[in-house]
Amino acid sequence: MATVVAVDRHRAGTQARRYVVADVFATTPLLGNPVAVFLDSEGLSTERMQQIAREMNLSETTFVLPPDKGGYRRVRIFTPVNELPFAGHPLLGTAIALADADPVDSMELETHEATIPFTFTRSVEGVLSATMRQPVPEWQPYELLDTLLEGIHVTDPILPVEVYRNGPRHVFVGVSDIPALSAIRPDLLVLAKLPNVAVNCFAGSGYRWRSRMFSPAYGVAEDAATGSAAGPLAVHLARHGLIEFGRQIEIKQGVEMGRPSTMLATAFGSANRIERVEVAGSAVVVARGSLYV
Structure with a gap:
């Protein structure tokens, strides 16, 4: 009981930030490349996002925000050491995580580099795959x-x-x-x-x-x-x-x-x-x- 009380006191004044972890470019858990997706990141500073990415200690962590330019959502992408303007596996994982909760056939995700269109292939069980149109390099x-x-x-x-x-x-x-x-x-x-x-x-x-x-x-x-x-x-x-x-x-x-x-x-x-x-x-x-x- 003492441990539970200590945890509750530590949480006082904090906000629970929901996240999912998705294994990307794989159909089986524990394969592919994992990404942590924070689904509601309003109010988080850049410094806090970088700290969270360091805490998650995955190659990338994404933060989902309201759109600025008419897209479905805006996404910021962090490695444990810096922010990226665009990245493939974190965005694809983020898109599939969002599409799992909202049965859309397509969406556009805003990044620092560009707005990235996605289309989805679905079955009755959910999203099977996603296709992204990347910036031309x-x-x-x-x-x-x-x-x-x-x-x-x-x-x-x-x-x-x-x-x-x-x-x-x-x-x-x-x-x-x-x-x-x-x-x-x-x-x-x-x-x-x-x-x-x-x-x-x-x-x-x-x-x-x-x-x-x-x-x-x-x-x-x-x-x-x-x-x-x-x-x-x-x-x-x-x-x-x-x-x-x-x-x-x-x-x-x-x-x-x-x-x-x-x-x-x-x-x-x-x-x-x-x-x-x-x-x-x-x-x-x-x-x-x-x-x-």
């Missing part, structure tokens, strides 16, 4: 190539190493095959010298690819599923002739971490003009709770 050759290759111990990338920006910055390094991809042991101290970038290594062929992402700059040693990189990877492969524009590819990630994830990505247009980029996947809610702050 910009790209250029990566400026710190030598340090990058030193950090991942790759000497002969299969394609030009380029960095794409659709909010976060993603640099892509192709390796010869999946065993070579799985064998990468990154030097995170070297990669930490690369500012404001996530390092994505990939391998595969046809319409089936594998990826690994390392980003000390964003506070993530390795990520189980990076939705914001899935669209640019499809663009990268199509621009360099490894896949056709307009054909969906499957990207597996997180295998080496024991949290396999499946992302579907499509780049529409041509090498001269990217018309749109879509990324799709599933998510499953694995926890619900309240945080008293």
